[in-house]
């Protein structure tokens with residue numbers, strides 16, 4: 001389970017379920033279990049108004065079973081988020 005929090009107010013934005021052995025997780029897909037965000041057109045916002053992201057943007061969050069983690073990190077340094085069980089990600 002991954003919890004994604006707002007970096008401004010520390011509210012929870014998503015709870016995200018890591019299941020199985022997919023090599024790359026996208027943070028905006030159907031595995032979001034609990035969604036506390038506000039959607040405004042393509043923007044994903046926290047309740048405090050902080051823009052968390054744009055719906056189309058893809059974050060890459062490899063986990064311990066991901067191959068080529070370091071390659072992914074060097075290819076996508078802006079999008080790379082280190083994963084792990086119980087990981088809390090602030091955006």
Ligand SMILES: [Zn+2]
Pocket residue numbers: 006007008009010011046047048049050
């Ligand atoms: Zn917030």
